[in-house]
Amino acid sequence: MTLPPSRRPTLRDVALAAEVSFKTVSRVVNREDNVSPELVRRVESAIATLGYRPDDRARHLRQGGSSSGAIGFVLVDVANPFFSSILRGIEDVARKMGCLVLSGSSDGDPVRQDQLIQAFIDRRVDGLIVVPADGESSVLEHELLRGTPVVFLDLEPKQHNVDLVRSDHFGGAVRATQHLLDHGHGDIAFFGDATKVYSAGLRLNGFIATMTAAGLAVNEHRIVTGHFEPDSWYELAVRYLMGPSRPTAIFSAQNFVTVGVTQALHQLGVQHSIAQIGFDDVDLASVVTPGITVVPQHPSELGRRAAEMLFSRLGDRGRPMMRDIIESPIIVRGSGEILGPLP
Amino acid sequence: MTLPPSRRPTLRDVALAAEVSFKTVSRVVNREDNVSPELVRRVESAIATLGYRPDDRARHLRQGGSSSGAIGFVLVDVANPFFSSILRGIEDVARKMGCLVLSGSSDGDPVRQDQLIQAFIDRRVDGLIVVPADGESSVLEHELLRGTPVVFLDLEPKQHNVDLVRSDHFGGAVRATQHLLDHGHGDIAFFGDATKVYSAGLRLNGFIATMTAAGLAVNEHRIVTGHFEPDSWYELAVRYLMGPSRPTAIFSAQNFVTVGVTQALHQLGVQHSIAQIGFDDVDLASVVTPGITVVPQHPSELGRRAAEMLFSRLGDRGRPMMRDIIESPIIVRGSGEILGPLP
DNA sequence: CCAGTACTTGACAACGTTGTCAAGCGCTTG
């Protein structure tokens, strides 16, 4: 039973088999009224024996760009669980809307990002969800001007009047810092991503603002930023903690950073004396002792809301732009509640 | 500068603007020879001012199903890092081939799986990569018979003559078990996924075969299987270890299971006396003390090879089916090298 | 019994693109 690599059957093939016009087949496929039961029967049986399936490309093409039944999602790296959870959130909403998801990783490279967006646009996706890379994106700007529905996710683009969903990076950093202050810490070190990353900058700002508001000076030696892998963060943190003056608490403002810092604290055996609070939840947070107190993000929720925002725009091109800033309460696990020297 | 939600320009629009026939525009777009420089100039300038982009749907439609420039990937859950890393591997290969990736999560539900495959087929993807769910899939079988290129990933389907890429579950389990035997353990407990999952069954078989070959009886009380979340595995493991007789070593045969078991060992303070080896690497493996010894899988490698296998079939429909079983050496981190009572 | 109506069916154009073909032009060549 080896069928040759045969052409997929089309409306015409079905029509031929059922001895009707191909338009009638179209009607049956689309469950239109006013087809005689007899013909419906014949057509349906022909469809079944031929294994006919309508070609969505032709369908959407005919219906004139109106809807291609797919959306595009440009993220940084799908292998990063933060982004893949977002993707899952998007997928769940898209599925409800009968829509497929095209996704691609930009690795934070604006050129790659533009290639992806272009490829999605060439497929005439109905809309885009984009975690923007740093830098200019002429393609994205052009599409925004054209009126292509775009929702920005997690990071804020230069253009300001856009649909946007992101975590409350600033507010989260404020709460994290205040949490440490409330537990008697005045000498807090900030470890975080390179500040050219938008969210990282916001988190640092939140840290500094809270310290300043509490009347505490922030020594620049207490701010460590850069763009590294977890392993490098580990080494960096060990070296830092072996240095001349140790802080009494650390705010690790990104998930990779948190992993590295936690490893360092354990390595040096000071995990019970130096407090730590992280931004972004990590798998190991509840496994280590003490558990790591964090300000979590809810990636699947971010994805869900971004997708809902996109579909809401698809439903109403005219509605005003929306921004959805998601706050999340601190998850207390122990590491952030180690008491500091202050009263 | 608010453009109305204007139609995207087509070949004809460009032709009108450049005062040529639309066929000439097509030629310029496709860089065909034998167009006069003057017309090329006019057309290119019209393309630039209008922001024209060819419609890939129409292109592929015209070129007759031959290639839609997209492949479909049906996985279990993209939020699971194992699968999202696979996706990344696929994406990297697809990108090189100028191909987009449609993906969707089946949650292991065969109905959902079939809906996804059907949706991909309706878009006329060039091929499919599928992590099959348990159970019958009439859609998949039909497509296989039709000759649609399909590569199976990670799990083996009932159909046997297919393209397949997976880890060496059996061999890995053998090596893991032997590793524990070599370190003086004879009383080993197996914790793993429900055995109706194909890979889980293979791993259990590997465990049993190795124990038996070593002349050791496997008490059924030492085999704990089921389908749970990490939290439940934690509770289950704690209860098990509080029970009447403790094993001297544990083989946790899946990543969620490993997390739960590790937490339980730490909770009971026996992480230095009971050996553990896991199947599948986990993030926290090198963070906890002792580090967790594992038989890793290489998800991005699985994805890469599956994609390469798919494209190789797209290039040669006639080639015989291939199976690619990936072995990986044990990563030694400490937990698996805790010595047991045997000589 | 005839006009009018409601239903059923099919012919044809269109979506945006590429492949095929032929027409028009200027040039070479015998």
Add this chain to the structure above:
DNA sequence: CAAGCGCTTGACAACGTTGTCAAGTACTGG
């Protein structure tokens, strides 16, 4: 100078589908 050739250009069909319209049939009511 006529025949032939090569280059450039456009008209038209086709991909697989849906929308529009008109033709055909079988009713109904007056």
